Structure formats: C-alpha cells, structure tokens
Amino acid sequence: AAGVIQSPRHLIKEKRETATLKCYPIPRHDTVYWYQQGPGQDPQFLISFYEKMQSDKGSIPDRFSAQQFSDYHSELNMSSLELGDSALYFCASSSGLAAYNEQFFGPGTRLTVL
Amino acid sequence: AQTVTQSQPEMSVQEAETVTLSCTYDTSESDYYLFWYKQPPSRQMILVIRQEAYKQQNATENRFSVNFQKAAKSFSLKISDSQLGDAAMYFCAYSGGGADGLTFGKGTHLIIQP
Numbered sequence: 474a475a476g477v478i479q480s481p482r483h484l485i486k487e488k489r490e491t492a493t494l495k496c497y498p499i500p501r502h503d504t505v506y507w508y509q510q511g512p513g514q515d516p517q518f519l520i521s522f523y524e525k526m527q528s529d530k531g532s533i534p535d536r537f538s539a540q541q542f543s544d545y546h547s548e549l550n551m552s553s554l555e556l557g558d559s560a561l562y563f564c565a566s567s568s569g570l571a572a573y574n575e576q577f578f579g580p581g582t583r584l585t586v587l
Numbered sequence: 588a589q590t591v592t593q594s595q596p597e598m599s600v601q602e603a604e605t606v607t608l609s610c611t612y613d614t615s616e617s618d619y620y621l622f623w624y625k626q627p628p629s630r631q632m633i634l635v636i637r638q639e640a641y642k643q644q645n646a647t648e649n650r651f652s653v654n655f656q657k658a659a660k661s662f663s664l665k666i667s668d669s670q671l672g673d674a675a676m677y678f679c680a681y682s683g684g685g686a687d688g689l690t691f692g693k694g695t696h697l698i699i700q701p
Binding site for chain 1: 686691
C-alpha cells in the first residue's frame with residue numbers, strides 16, 4: 474500500500490539559511506499534519522491542513538510557514554534557521570474530518586543545522 | 588490545553604512476559620481519542636492501538652490491549668507475550684478528533700530482555 478512520502482530524507486543547512494520540506498500524502502487523503510521531534514524528545518505538533526485550508530495550529534515558530542497545494546501535497550518552509558531547529562520532521566496524513574481519522578506518518582526528514 | 592503524562596521513562600521485561608505502560612492525561616473535553624504509538628530505532632511512528640473516549644469497552648489488538656479509565660483519565664497499555672520486536676519507544680497520545688494535532692507524552696523506552 475502507498476505510504477506518506479517525505480522529501481528530502483536528510484537535509485543539512487547552515488544557520489540563517491532557509492529550508493523547504495515536502496510531504497506527499499497517501500492518495501485520497503486530504504488532511505496533512507506536521508510534527509517536529511527533537512533529539513530524545515516527543516513529537517511536537519506544528520500545524521495541520523484540511524482541503525488546503527489551515528485547520529489546527531500548534532507550536533509552529535513564526536519563522537516557519539506551511540501550505541497545502543491543490544494536489545494535497547504540503548510544504549513546510551523554514552527561514553532564518555537556528556541550531557535548535559535540528560530535528561526530525563514528520564508529516565502525517567489522514568482522510569476527511571470524521572470524528573476519528575488515523576494519522577499515517579511518513580518516514581520523516583532529518584534536518585541538521587550547522 | 589491538553590496534557591499527556593507518561594511517568595515511566597524506561598521499562599524492562601523478559602521475553603514472553605507481560606508488561607504494562609502507564610499514561611495519564613488531562614482534558615476538559617468529553618469526546619476525544621487516545622492512542623499508543625510505537626517508535627522503533629528506525630524512528631518510524633507506528634500506531635499500535637486507539638481508543639475512542641465514548642466507548643466503554645477497552646480496545647484490543649492481538650497481544651496489545653488498553654485499560655481505559657475515563658473518570659481517572661488513565662490509559663495504560665498492556666503488552667502480552669512480549670517479543671524482541673516490541674523493543675521501542677512507546678508514546679501515548681491524545682487527539683480531539685478531526686484535523687486536530689496529536690499531543691504526545693514524553694515516551695517510555697521499552698527494553699525486552701531475551
């Protein structure tokens with residue numbers, strides 16, 4: 474079965490640079506979520522989109538922005554990168570806004586900021 | 588805001604034995620969803636089991652079962668007949684449903700002794 478695709482899988486950036494992470498949800502899934510997991514930490518919810526509209530917002534820094542496109546893929550844009558942004562970034566997808574929707578996680582993008 | 592607490596940073600169990608991981612949460616909502624996710628060394632997030640708060644019956648999935656005590660806001664995971672492949676970080680998570688992001692606990696590192 475098709476899974477959530479994230480690209481790139483690994484990314485190395487310098488401080489103050491920008492980065493763009495991409496997420497391709499499971500076919501026919503219309504909801505996308507972004508999470509950040511620092512070393513030895515639990516995943517922290519950043520933001521979610523349903524049908525290309527922002528749905529829920531978590532602890533996303535102002536330096537970060539995200540959007541969901543017409544084909545349902547999503548991009549997380551990160552500017553003025555800081556050392557503390559080094560983390561594993563997960564994208565998850567689900568289908569619809571039913572009371573319960575299982576979130577299927579992608580393999581993550583490992584971002585290293587030097 | 589909802590919070591999820593896992594009070595056991597690490598647990599160890601002999602192969603084939605049973606282990607219980609604890610989780611408590613705090614919410615003012617009456618309808619919500621609880622999950623246990625497994626994160627092996629590959630860092631992939633894998634859903635183990637879920638529980639809808641409006642269901643009194645405890646969820647079971649093969650060797651995995653939960654003890655959901657809504658009044659006590661407790662949601663523990665029992666793993667029966669532990670196997671080496673069960674070794675991982677286990678995260679308890681809360682969701683209000685829809686496109687809400689997941690709120691995770693700090694995780695419990697489960698070690699399986701051969």
